[in-house]
Amino acid sequence: MDVDVGIVAQRDNERAQDLAETLVAALEERGADAVVDEAAGQAVAATAVPVAAMADRDFVVSIGGDGTLLFVAREVGPTPILGVNLGEVGFLNAVAPEDAERVVTEVAADLDETGRVEGRQLARLRATGVDDEWALEPALNEVVVHGPRRGHGGGATIEVRVDGQTYAESHADGVLVATPTGSTAYNLSEGGPLIHPGTDVLVVTQMAADDSMPPLVVEPETELTLTVSGAETAYAISDGRNRKALDPPATVAVSLAAEPVTLVGPQANFFGGLDKLE
Structure with a gap:
């Protein structure tokens, strides 16, 4: 599988780091190349790079809340992002942690087969x-x-x-x-x-x-x-x-802005998210 994936875990979140490690193993088992952010690299046995260096990856997985995804978007620009939701509302992160391995590997496999990744563009x-x-x-x-x-x-x-x-x-x-x-x-x-x-x-x-x-x-x-x-x-x-x-x-x-953000994978349920607003 000729696919390069970046993984960013919410800082100081052990659950996010554990999931990052699971995703790295699943992707590498299928032949993809996976790296993690420098903070996660202190806890995860994987190659660690600055988040900004993931801009040349095929897509980046953001594990955390909407704030984590906003940070990733600032760093990687138009590189497609897949959000795994560890937060409360999750307007941007549509993938539940228990579905993350399946969804991430499916997106990588589709990209390897078709040469493209489908997504929704968000204006900046x-x-x-x-x-x-x-x-x-x-x-x-x-x-x-x-x-x-x-x-x-x-x-x-x-x-x-x-x-x-x-x-x-x-x-x-x-x-x-x-x-x-x-x-x-x-x-x-x-x-x-x-x-x-x-x-x-x-x-x-x-x-x-x-x-x-x-x-x-x-x-x-x-x-x-x-x-x-x-x-x-x-x-x-x-x-x-x-x-x-x-x-x-x-x-x-x-x-x-000239370049929008592209979200890939399943899209969040907007009306479901509204139910979680205080």
Whole structure:
């Protein structure tokens, strides 16, 4: 079997490490080449490489919760990902641990036979500076622009422009732009709508705005800019992790990233996942 697989186990999770070891053995028994991430390599008897080095693998298995898969997606870009769910909700990780060996080896076998792997593409967002040249790592869930901090006295004035026209301008904790994937995350906690994963749209949601407008659903190709002022500092943040300090007044453009994330294997039950939300 001429297939190269990367396996990333949730950090400090013994269950994830044990499953990674099982998958390595099953894949190598069938002639595939399997490597694990460096952290898992301390517990698993397999070749260990940085997660970013798995970008040249045929596909990567993410074992953990949605947070683990978000991390893997940031590191491997367009390389197909198969998610094994050890978390609670699992909007991105569709494979149960007890099914992981069967599903992973079946995907590898299909890839070896056909030369391709079927998957679903998930849009990502790219935040860039309009006044300065900078760009954040692509976001699978959301891009957020907010003031110095959340809460009283920590917001900023943020203007939302859609195709050059002002949609909203208010003092707010922040504004977020979410993909359908991210609609169940930060967007939902801020009162934004749920978006079915098969819908090709983005949603713009204000966060605790003084003069709020309803969340706005737009086409992915819409030109979106967020201009922040009225504060000493502000931030643009990608998926809650990568951030850029802003010097207001500053304008951030949010657009589709060039390369989506590809999920392979069985797809998660969106409505089943909703039942697990608190």
